[in-house]
Amino acid sequence: MKQPSIARLPRMLKLVLTRRAGFGVRLALVGAVFTLIAGFGEASAQAQTQLALKFKAGDTYQQKVTTRTISGGEVAGEQVKTTLQQEMLISTKVESLTEEGAGNLSQVIEQITLDIGLPKGKSIAYDSNQKEFSDPILASLHKTLGKLAGARFEFTTTTSGEILNFKMPAALTEMAKNQPGGGMMGDSLSEANLRRMFEDAGVSLPKEPVKKGDSWTRKASVKLPIGEVTSHLVFTYDGPENDTLERIVVSGDVEIAPAEKSPLSVKLNSTKLTGLTFFDRNLGRVDSSSMSQVLNVTVAAGGQTNDLTIESQVEMKIVPPKK
Incomplete structure (x- = not known):
């Protein structure tokens, strides 16, 4: 040698x-x-980093959250596929700080767009900035999404990303009470589900300093017409990406608790969940994040059973404010 x-x-x-x-x-x-x-090597390997959100009263920024979903499988002997792309533009303002350093935030959903691809070449496009719709499907969507667009939410976010004191507009609260639980949108306007939406657009951080390889967890649930879907997320600190960004790798699992009176029976056969978050340590906020999920499910309804694959990807990034 x-x-x-x-x-x-x-x-x-x-x-x-x-x-x-x-x-x-x-x-x-x-x-x-x-x-x-x-000794120098060991000290370097054990170096710890504090990942924490930072808040400054008066700060504002905008996030764009993009969700892409592809669902496909064999139904009644035919291969079918549907696609969906949803974009949400969310404006955030730090109204004030608590004594503990948490931020009292207000967030406004500025715009929601949807592009839906249906079987046999059909498609639907929705933009919340449009006020009137001749298509009955779009008109039905607008009854819900139109109320979300422009809505102002208030809550407190701790330095570790936990959301407290969540408040939603009274009009949405009233609509959620009157929304049929078995409808296509389920109880999507409930306080729990809307709070979950803002949590997903944020980040979960450890309260203690971490070194590369350290992990922490978060459990999140959402109620849908098919039942309660629970995500068990594992976040792992992967070290610095560059001089300003830190890497956080995400993995996890999903489980479904079927709804008792749902016309659909959904069995979850396998899941795959991966993600990556870039955290700006100087600004104390997420710069961008992505989450990919693949679900293989068996759906039974009306005496028919079908195996479906659902692939979804959620991306969030900070964008310049619209002028």
């Missing part, structure tokens, strides 16, 4: 090896040098 050139060795080690010292002295010094080098 080729030995490394002495020119590549640290300067202190070269001095030790080239000086005419006794063998025992040289051996002791070499050991001391390597011990010193190893």
Whole structure:
């Protein structure tokens, strides 16, 4: 095996090896040098980083949240596929700070757009900025999504990303009470589900400093017409990406608790969930994030059973405010 050139060795080690010292002295010094080098390496490996949200009263920023979903499988002997792309533009303002350093935030959903691809080449496009719709499907969607667009939400976010004191507009609260639980939108306007939406657009951070490889968890649930879907997320600190961004790797699992009176029976066969978040340590907020999920399910309804694959991806990034 080729030995490394002495020119590549640290300067202190070269001095030790080239000086005419006794063998025992040289051996002791070499050991001391390597011990010193190893000590630096161990200290570096154990270096810890505090990941925490930062808030400054009056700060504003905008997030764009994009969700893409592809659902496909064999139904009644035919291969079918549907696609959906949803974009939400969310404006955030730090209204004030608590004594503990948490931020009292207000968020407004500025715009919602949907592009839905249906079987046999049909498609639907929705934009909440449009006020009137001749298509009955779009008109039905607008009854819900039109109320979300422009709605102002208030809540407190801790430095670890936990949402407290969530408040939603009174009009949405009233609509949620009157919304049929078995409808296509389920109880999507409920306080719990809307709170979950804002949590998903944010980040979960550990309360204690972490080193590369450390993990923490978060459990989140949402109620849909098919039942309650629960995500078990694992966040792992993966070290710095560059001088300002930190990498957080996301993995996890999903489970479905079927609804008792749902016309659909859904069995979850397998799941795959991965994600990556880039956290800006200087600004103390998420710069961008992405989450991918693949679900293989068996759906039974009306005496028919079908195996479906649902692929979804959610991306969030900070965007310049619209002028």
